[in-house]
Each structure stands twice: as structure tokens, then as C-alpha cells.
Amino acid sequence: MFHVNSEVGALKHVILHEPGLDFERLTPSNKDHLLFDDVVWVSRAQEEHRAFQQLLRDRGTTVHLLRDLLAETVKDEEATAFVLDRILDERQPHLGAGLADLTQRVLAGMGPDELATHLLGGLNKRELVQALGERRYGRSLGLDLLADDDFILPPLPNSLFTRDTSCWVYDGVSVNPMMKAxxxxxxxxxxAIYTxxxxxxxxxxxxxxxxxxMAPAAIEGGDVEVIGNGTVLIGLGERTTPAGVEILARRLFQAGSAQRVIAVELPKARALMHLDTVLTMVDTDAFTLFAGLDRHALRSWTLTPGAGRAPAVTENRDFFGAIGSxxxxxxxxxxxxRQDSYAAEREQWNDGCNLLAVxxxxxxxxxxxxxxxRMLEDNGIEVLRIRGDQLGRGRGGPRCMSCPIQRDAA
Incomplete structure (x- = not known):
């Protein structure tokens, strides 16, 4: 059975997503809505990602690609219906019943590989009309209002960051409600994949x-770190809510899979959007922390099983002291x-603390x-370097780009 028992134990199985059609459809006009800071040189991003994949394989990790898992999943007709029923809700403002029905007809008629490609890469009006061909179909207000290159299903380039949408915590998985539309x-x-x-x-x-x-409560995997010994570390920043933390904590406690959750408050800023953008575990006793944060000023709380539905909450006097305990x-x-504020900000923008332990x-x-x-190496940490000139343009590093599904205890 799959499990993740630590942040730094031997990494056995991981889910990654290689850029594809979703990245080809990232443009200067839609990048902000799609949460990227710039357009991406797609072929170079693919080269960088394949090198990342190979590095992990060379270290003994089995790599599962998201698109392959999704294509294998939608070979099952029930799985296809599950996905389409949820993404083609007629109440969505740009759809309506007519366009939802037409889109469902087209997507349901695709083979598994093509369907997986469009579930990740999106579907526009031109593709829908071409797929319908000469078949008769009724007028749709939603369809008529679209230009040929307008998306019915927008692309999902943030699928690159497989950590956020699902994260494994000890003997279970959290499929997360995302904060951003x-x-x-x-x-x-x-x-669909996990079901x-x-x-x-x-x-x-x-x-x-x-x-x-669970929505509108939100929690994202970049904020969740399984640090071992029955403990989970969770960031409270831009993308994870207190309700999300308490719900996950309660379910972990009820199952006996964790004994404590340490929640830490983060500045609510895009550059620091998740806990793993400022802090990651790099060894059994070591964490790297963004130079722009004062380790003594971080406010945190420890959650433990309570007498009723709500976990017991205690504010910690010292964040890292609570982790050590x-x-x-x-x-x-x-x-x-150790660097000046300018260098620290640049390194934070380039995901200097977003590290994946193998x-x-x-x-x-x-x-x-x-x-x-260099600082990590001076402290006895082995650093395996990869290029990320293009991959980093969505604000995410190696930890963001990986969803461990099996990892040993440290």
C-alpha cells in the first residue's frame, strides 16, 4: 500500500507532470489568470523536466506521469462519466446546458489519450466545432458568444505542481480543494485517478x-509537510485556511495516523504562497528557512486530539522548539x-528553499x-542540481513539482 512516512526518507514512488499542450496554450494575455508570471519556452521546459525525471530514476525512484495516469484512468467509462459530470456543470457562467451537452458529447467520444490531453491542455471552440463536424447540433448561447480560440475548458499548466492538488500524509491521501479558480x-x-x-x-x-x-475550506499540498514521528507541519498562508487545517488534523487524529499537527503562520504573499516556498526539511534534524524570515518571530500552534470534534490547540512559545520536541x-x-535583502529576495523568487529530498x-x-x-553543502547536505530556467516561471521548485506517493520513514 502507498504511504508517505517522512519528508526525507528514501523516495520510492512519485507523480510528476511533464509540460505539454497546457504549456503551449499559456500566453501573455492569459498567464495571470493561469497563475504564471511569464510565458514558457515549452521545448526547453520539457527538456528540463525530463532531466528532473531521469535524475529521480537514477536515484531509484519510480516516476509516474500524470497524463499517463489520467489516460489509463479514463479507459474506464465510469471514470470518464465521473470527470465529465463534474467539469461540465451547466451552472458554470460560460457554459449553460446547451454548451455543456455539446462538450460532453465531444469529450466522451475521444479515446483515452486524446481525452487526457484535453483534460489537462484545455478545449477551445474551434476544436469543439471541428470534432462535431457535419453532425447536427442545436444552437447554444454559450457557444455563439465564444470566439474560435476561446476556451470552453481552459488549460491547466499548474498541473506541473503535482504536490499541491494531492498530498500523501502517512497512510492516506488528501485530494485538495484549491484556493484559486x-x-x-x-x-x-x-x-478520478485515486478512485x-x-x-x-x-x-x-x-x-x-x-x-x-470540503470547499470553501482550502488546503494545498505545498503547505503540508510530513516530518515524521506522527507529526505533520502545515503552513497558514495565502492558499490554506484554518478550517482546512482543522479538518485534516481531525481526520488524521480519528484514524490514529498522526498525533500532532504544527500549524505556522506565513505572510500572505504570492512569493511566499506555500510553506515549502520558505521552509523544507532537508535531513532528519535539519530545515532550510528563507533568509528573509526571523526564525524566532514565526507564530505557530500545536493541534492534538481534543475531547470533541475540534482539535485541542496550543500556541507554541518557539516554533522550531516545538518541532524538535x-x-x-x-x-x-x-x-x-547569509545574504543581503536583495540577494535573498532573488533567491526566494527562484525557489531557493523549495527542495525535494530523495x-x-x-x-x-x-x-x-x-x-x-553552497550553504547547504557547507552544512553537510548533498545537493543534486537541475536546470529550472523555464520550469520556475510558475513559481515552484522541485518539491512543488513532485507528489510522493511512497516514501520510507527517515
């Missing part, structure tokens, strides 16, 4: 959160790069973050 459809794809794909359907994993059933350590190493003390990092990488 541009990412909400991603949740449906993962719900219908043969690799997961009979695996017996617990489902901590079932996607949009939870892990049974006398002290926790907090690694910060084993204790060995992490994957973007090569551009030279000072931070």
Missing part, C-alpha cells in the same frame, strides 16, 4: 480529504543563507540558487 479543475482529475485507476483503486489507502466536498530531538538545525541529507535544487546550494 484557475486550479480547481485539477482536483477532479486526481479524484478508478487500477494502481490505487484496490490499494486500501485512506482518503483524508475528498476534493471539492515533536521529533524527539534536543535541537533542530535551521539553515539560512533520501536523508540529499536534496534536489535549482542550480540558479548558487549561494543557497
Amino acid at each position: 484557475g486550479r480547481k479543475r485539477e482536483t477532479v482529475n486526481y479524484e 478508478f485507476h487500477p494502481m490505487f483503486a484496490g490499494a486500501g489507502a485512506r482518503r483524508w480529504i475528498d476534493g471539492e466536498a 515533536a521529533l524527539g530531538l534536543d535541537t533542530v538545525r535551521v539553515l539560512q543563507t 533520501s536523508p541529507g540529499t536534496v534536489v535544487a535549482y542550480e540558479v540558487n548558487e549561494a543557497g546550494n
